[in-house]
Amino acid sequence: MSNADFFQRAYSENGPKVISGFSRPVYHNLMGVLYGHQFDKMGFGGMIRHTEAGMLYEWASEVIQGGTIVEIGCYGGLSTSYLVKGTESRDVRICSIDPFNSDLDTQAERTDGCVELEDKPTKELVAQRMAKLGAGDRVTLIEGFSQEAVKDWKDEIDFLWIDGNHDQAYLDFTDWSPYLKVGGRIGFHDSHPRYGYPQVAEDVKKALESSEHWGQLEHVKSIISAIKLA
Numbered sequence: 001m002s003n004a005d006f007f008q009r010a011y012s013e014n015g016p017k018v019i020s021g022f023s024r025p026v027y028h029n030l031m032g033v034l035y036g037h038q039f040d041k042m043g044f045g046g047m048i049r050h051t052e053a054g055m056l057y058e059w060a061s062e063v064i065q066g067g068t069i070v071e072i073g074c075y076g077g078l079s080t081s082y083l084v085k086g087t088e089s090r091d092v093r094i095c096s097i098d099p100f101n102s103d104l105d106t107q108a109e110r111t112d113g114c115v116e117l118e119d120k121p122t123k124e125l126v127a128q129r130m131a132k133l134g135a136g137d138r139v140t141l142i143e144g145f146s147q148e149a150v151k152d153w154k155d156e157i158d159f160l161w162i163d164g165n166h167d168q169a170y171l172d173f174t175d176w177s178p179y180l181k182v183g184g185r186i187g188f189h190d191s192h193p194r195y196g197y198p199q200v201a202e203d204v205k206k207a208l209e210s211s212e213h214w215g216q217l218e219h220v221k222s223i224i225s226a227i228k229l230a
């Protein structure tokens with residue numbers, strides 16, 4: 001199936017929820033049941049569903065020893081915690097970027113309205129949560145905007161997880177995907193028109209339209225994920 005066909009089916013009203021592979025919805029649900037309930041979603045103020053959390057855990061577990069995961073949009077660290085769990089006891093570095101509660105004027109100017117700017121989780125709070133998981137030394141929290149952070153970025157990425165400003169998913173893609181290794185995974189949250197944001201869905205369709213460059217497309221609730229082919 002071409003990537004264009006994938007999106008047509010994934011985004012259709014009555015289309016199957018998941019396209020890639022035999023019984024993938026069953027597999028996604030199983031991962032959700034097994035691994036997607038490890039953290040208190042409400043307590044974290046988190047925004048991922050249990051099935052999505054289970055698959056984040058699963059995808060993180062596929063990252064090789066010495067690999068790097070980049071997360072854009074950390075908020076209170078719920079998704080970050082699943083990335084940590086999926087890579088537990090392995091030397092995998094996780095860099096998570098979010099302005100947290102800094103520079104609120106710029107955040108107000110650029111906001112997509114998704115999160116309240118008052119009372120945003122602080123970098124210190126998320127750092128404490130990571131330390132409690134025993135991952136304080138593996139997780140680097142970058143306090144700032146992805147567009148600025150990329151200017152200092154140099155390393156190859158094994159798994160790029162995009163869940164930042166919903167008006168800027170395509171910009172995050174063009175800024176960061178050049179650092180993704182061939183064979184590495186990209187995942188976009190909120191990228192389904194029914195389960196996420198129509199703007200993100202459009203951006204992701206545009207980003208991953210080339211079947212030459214992106215394969216193994218997968219749809220998990222509001223997530224679209226793919227493997228970089230070239």
Ligand SMILES: C[S@@+](CC[C@H](N)C(=O)[O-])C[C@H]1O[C@@H](n2cnc3c(N)ncnc32)[C@H](O)[C@@H]1O
Nearest residue numbers: 046047073074075078079098145146163164165
């Ligand atoms: C939907 S929340 C992330 C939720 C988190 N991934 C989770 O599952 O718990 C989006 C976060 O991205 C942050 N954000 C917005 N623009 C950003 C940018 N340019 N770079 C990094 N983070 C950004 C927001 O402030 C917010 O904290």
